[in-house]
Amino acid sequence: MTATHDHAHVEAYPEHFEPPPGTWRRLLFGPGLLRGAWMGALFFGLGTLLVLVLRWWWSWEPVWNTEVVLAVAAMTMAPIGFLAGIGSFDYWLHYIAGRPTRPEDHSGHGAQSWKDYFRVNTDHKVIGIQYIVTTFVFFAIGGLMAMFFRAELAQPGLQFVDSQTFNGLVSVHATLMIFLFIIPAFAGIANYAVPLMLGAPDMAFPRLNALSFWLLPIAGIMFVASFLAPGGAFGAGWTGYAPLAEGQPLGQTFFNMGVQWAGASSIMTALNFLVTIITMRAPGMTFWRMPLLVWANFTTSLLVVLATPFIAGSQFFVMFDRIMHTSFFTPEGGGYVLGYQHIFWFYSHPAVYIMMLPGFGIVSEVISTMSRKPIFGYRLMALSLIGILVLGFSVWAHHMFVAGMADWLRVPMMITTLLIAVPTGIKVFSWTATLWRGRIHLTTPMLFALGFVTMFVIGGLSGIYLGSVPIDIAASDTYFIVAHIHYVLFGGSVFTIFAGIYYWFPKMTGRMYDERLGKWHFWLTFVSFNVTFFPMHYVGLRGMPRRVFDYDEAFGDVNFVITVASFVLGASFVLFVYNMITSWVAGPVAGSNPWRAQTLEWQVSSPPPIFNFDEIPQVVAAPYEYGVAGARHAVMSPAREAQEATA
Amino acid sequence: MRKGIVQLAAIGVVIGVALTLVAVLLQWLPESASEEFDRIQGVYWFATIISIGIFSLVTAVVIFSVWKWRVPDDDDEDGPPIHGHTGLEILWTAVPAILVTAIGIVSAIVLARNGEAGTRPLEVQVIGQQFAWKFVYPDFDDLETGELVLPVGQETRFTMTALDVIHSFWVPNFGQKMDAVPGIETTILVTPDRTGDFAVVCAELCGLGHATMRASARVVTQEEFDAWVEEEQA
Numbered sequence: 046m047t048a049t050h051d052h053a054h055v056e057a058y059p060e061h062f063e064p065p066p067g068t069w070r071r072l073l074f075g076p077g078l079l080r081g082a083w084m085g086a087l088f089f090g091l092g093t094l095l096v097l098v099l100r101w102w103w104s105w106e107p108v109w110n111t112e113v114v115l116a117v118a119a120m121t122m123a124p125i126g127f128l129a130g131i132g133s134f135d136y137w138l139h140y141i142a143g144r145p146t147r148p149e150d151h152s153g154h155g156a157q158s159w160k161d162y163f164r165v166n167t168d169h170k171v172i173g174i175q176y177i178v179t180t181f182v183f184f185a186i187g188g189l190m191a192m193f194f195r196a197e198l199a200q201p202g203l204q205f206v207d208s209q210t211f212n213g214l215v216s217v218h219a220t221l222m223i224f225l226f227i228i229p230a231f232a233g234i235a236n237y238a239v240p241l242m243l244g245a246p247d248m249a250f251p252r253l254n255a256l257s258f259w260l261l262p263i264a265g266i267m268f269v270a271s272f273l274a275p276g277g278a279f280g281a282g283w284t285g286y287a288p289l290a291e292g293q294p295l296g297q298t299f300f301n302m303g304v305q306w307a308g309a310s311s312i313m314t315a316l317n318f319l320v321t322i323i324t325m326r327a328p329g330m331t332f333w334r335m336p337l338l339v340w341a342n343f344t345t346s347l348l349v350v351l352a353t354p355f356i357a358g359s360q361f362f363v364m365f366d367r368i369m370h371t372s373f374f375t376p377e378g379g380g381y382v383l384g385y386q387h388i389f390w391f392y393s394h395p396a397v398y399i400m401m402l403p404g405f406g407i408v409s410e411v412i413s414t415m416s417r418k419p420i421f422g423y424r425l426m427a428l429s430l431i432g433i434l435v436l437g438f439s440v441w442a443h444h445m446f447v448a449g450m451a452d453w454l455r456v457p458m459m460i461t462t463l464l465i466a467v468p469t470g471i472k473v474f475s476w477t478a479t480l481w482r483g484r485i486h487l488t489t490p491m492l493f494a495l496g497f498v499t500m501f502v503i504g505g506l507s508g509i510y511l512g513s514v515p516i517d518i519a520a521s522d523t524y525f526i527v528a529h530i531h532y533v534l535f536g537g538s539v540f541t542i543f544a545g546i547y548y549w550f551p552k553m554t555g556r557m558y559d560e561r562l563g564k565w566h567f568w569l570t571f572v573s574f575n576v577t578f579f580p581m582h583y584v585g586l587r588g589m590p591r592r593v594f595d596y597d598e599a600f601g602d603v604n605f606v607i608t609v610a611s612f613v614l615g616a617s618f619v620l621f622v623y624n625m626i627t628s629w630v631a632g633p634v635a636g637s638n639p640w641r642a643q644t645l646e647w648q649v650s651s652p653p654p655i656f657n658f659d660e661i662p663q664v665v666a667a668p669y670e671y672g673v674a675g676a677r678h679a680v681m682s683p684a685r686e687a688q689e690a691t692a
Numbered sequence: 693m694r695k696g697i698v699q700l701a702a703i704g705v706v707i708g709v710a711l712t713l714v715a716v717l718l719q720w721l722p723e724s725a726s727e728e729f730d731r732i733q734g735v736y737w738f739a740t741i742i743s744i745g746i747f748s749l750v751t752a753v754v755i756f757s758v759w760k761w762r763v764p765d766d767d768d769e770d771g772p773p774i775h776g777h778t779g780l781e782i783l784w785t786a787v788p789a790i791l792v793t794a795i796g797i798v799s800a801i802v803l804a805r806n807g808e809a810g811t812r813p814l815e816v817q818v819i820g821q822q823f824a825w826k827f828v829y830p831d832f833d834d835l836e837t838g839e840l841v842l843p844v845g846q847e848t849r850f851t852m853t854a855l856d857v858i859h860s861f862w863v864p865n866f867g868q869k870m871d872a873v874p875g876i877e878t879t880i881l882v883t884p885d886r887t888g889d890f891a892v893v894c895a896e897l898c899g900l901g902h903a904t905m906r907a908s909a910r911v912v913t914q915e916e917f918d919a920w921v922e923e924e925q926a
Contacts, residue, residue: 498754597891
């Protein structure tokens with residue numbers, strides 16, 4: 046497809062299809078947030094009616110059951126109505142109904158004004174930014190919750206909140222950070238970067254892409270709204286272990302259903318990435334020429350597609366136990382309590398890699414570009430991702446060493462767990478070898494990438510302690526786990542997200558962020574992160590269990606220090622937000638390739654043209670040929686160059 | 693380059709020594725009060741030595757590289773096009789594999805030792821219920837207590853279950869922990885090797901009172917234990 050073709054399609058777009066702009070009919074009946082609102086309300090009403098009629102018909106007492114009404118009407122029907130209202134299904138519904146469709150409709154492509162970010166938009170670049178901004182909003186909410194319960198934990202005993210609220214804060218914090226920040230923030234960055242890196246005009250399924258974004262805010266609002274439920278937010282942890290979760294107040298259903306929406310979003314995006322990466326690579330872009338970010342998202346997407354249905358199942362079973370009186374996990378009815386944990390961790394361990402592999406990809410891009418050297422051992426870097434993918438499915442029960450599962454499972458699971466250190470180690474050593482003799486530009490993304498490498502090593506090593514069954518028996522369910530997971534997910538994933546945002550900021554906005562503020566942000570985050578989380582190893586080993594509002598007096602001083610540091614960590618985020626907003630509005634113009642990178646996204650303007658490439662590029666070599674005289678990754682105008690060559 | 697290697701090694705040694713001091717001077721682990729925890733602490737130190745080595749190596753290379761090869765922002769040259777080195781790549785695949793295998797073997801041995809019940813262990817049933825622990829001694833007419841009392845040096849087998857949700861039986865000083873799960877029985881062995889008062893802590897989130905679900909564990913001499921049993925049964 047060429048630029049002239051695209052242009053023709055845009056012109057062929059039938060103008061009469063929409064009601065004339067600005068009228069009340071268009072506002073009310075055209076796709077948009079307003080229609081989303083009333084259709085959401087309408088579907089809520091329909092769902093409520095359905096529940097009431099059915100319950101009355103079967104003479105179930107009481108006819109009004111708040112939990113059932115909420116699960117069906119508010120958490121299933123209303124979101125569908127909302128999605129239909131904003132126009133996510135318009136094309137498909139028109140197609141099904143035999144009405145005229147718009148096969149080459151690009152009206153939803155690109156963003157002319159800020160309002161376009163609040164509409165269903167099929168442009169992967171717009172969707173990428175929608176994802177990133179949304180996820181950072183939830184990052185801020187989840188972070189505030191963390192600061193709130195850190196305030197509670199500054200001293201032993203109860204100060205500010207009651208016990209259920211505390212458990213709710215801890216649970217919602219983790220849930221938001223995992224399902225509404227780390228996983229989708231990576232999806233957002235990849236959404237923006239991957240099609241560009243492949244030389245593709247968009248993702249394979251743009252409408253599906255738009256839909257998968259709009260599922261996210263639904264999930265996020267459900268998690269946060271659980272605080273409004275009678276009895277408070279879900280308080281069984283983000284792990285929601287049965288049977289504790291089954292005895293929780295109503296808020297638990299918000300978790301059960303929220304996970305479904307977030308999970309559906311993940312699966313759709315992952316399918317989209319897989320098809321895009323397999324079928325939409327530019328000519329010459331063989332698998333061995335793909336940038337490592339693409340490789341990382343390829344493996345991540347495989348993990349998501351294979352694993353996510355398991356958490357969906359586990360949460361449905363818990364919800365059925367709660368509202369349909371099944372007994373999947375209740376021993377009284379013959380259920381098997383440990384079954385929950387097996388199913389849950391069969392997703393949630395691979396999820397740890399879902400939350401890490403895209404970060405590996407980002408860091409590979411940043412370190413190679415900023416060291417001005419090819420990535421060291423490119424093929425092994427790609428293969429180690431595959432190694433982690435395969436091993437990642439065989440380690441889930443290491444979360445259950447003290448859960449009372451079959452004894453014989455422990456040693457095999459320990460061995461596979463420890464072996465994951467090998468492909469992960471390969472990556473760490475390759476990054477350091479890429480630095481070696483490079484010409485290192487210590488920009489903000491590079492600082493975050495190097496901060497990641499060192500902090501992630503700490504998280505990986507504490508993972509080895511936990512992988513060893515005897516140590517895990519002592520350290521499991523303590524603050525040592527809290528420290529480990531934050532070194533992996535904050536020092537690991539969040540650092541790479543920051544690296545990625547700073548790295549692609551000039552590409553996304555066309556402007557440069559403030560380097561000085563960026564460095565301040567890094568150092569403040571780096572130091573306060575370590576002061577917050579490193580001492581948690583200590584209190585954990587010494588005997589402080591996790592998820593407690595009250596603890597032994599002996600841990601008071603350390604916890605006070607942790608709380609103070611966590612406030613500094615929170616404050617450092619303000620610097621980031623300020624930098625992003627002011628630079629987006631009025632930063633210096635960045636140019637198309639400020640980092641002199643070789644991957645394809647940097648060979649087009651910043652921000653890129655609406656269909657990314659005026660001409661489909663011809664890929665001719667590997668993506669990181671720094672220092673190779675005359676080397677380039679791709680020919681951007683193959684037709685013209687061919688002409689010039691013959692002329 | 694020889695000078696560079698020496699500098700790199702110096703950075704690595706400084707980091708390694710600093711970390712070793714932090715590891716040794718701070719009391720990271722609770723004082724062990726069981727034979728099982730003594731063995732676990734052995735694995736802990738083994739893993740710590742390896743961890744300090746690896747962390748020092750990686751950090752030293754990062755710091756050294758940035759210090760040595762950092763260029764000003766406006767520099768527009770590229771580094772040497774080194775694409776890889778098969779020997780090195782094999783090395784850093786094999787060495788970590790050997791190290792983690794070593795940790796795995798040591799762990800498996802300790803796990804097996806810690807799971808060997810002696811000829812005649814003292815049986816204690818542990819029952820977890822929101823938000824209290826109950827201990828039953830079947831050897832002594834199902835004596836029921838809220839305080840765990842154990843004779844020193846006697847291998848004890850805890851068999852546990854829960855009545856409502858999952859709890860986790862943990863005495864930090866024993867280094868052993870096991871979930872008490874409704875519907876099934878789980879076991880763990882502890883051989884206290886020191887007398888004293890310790891805390892029983894619930895380690896698995898079990899609801900509103902989770903943080904306060906504690907009990908006390910008292911390890912006493914065999915004679916004191918016998919006297920205690922007699923007194924409780926009277």
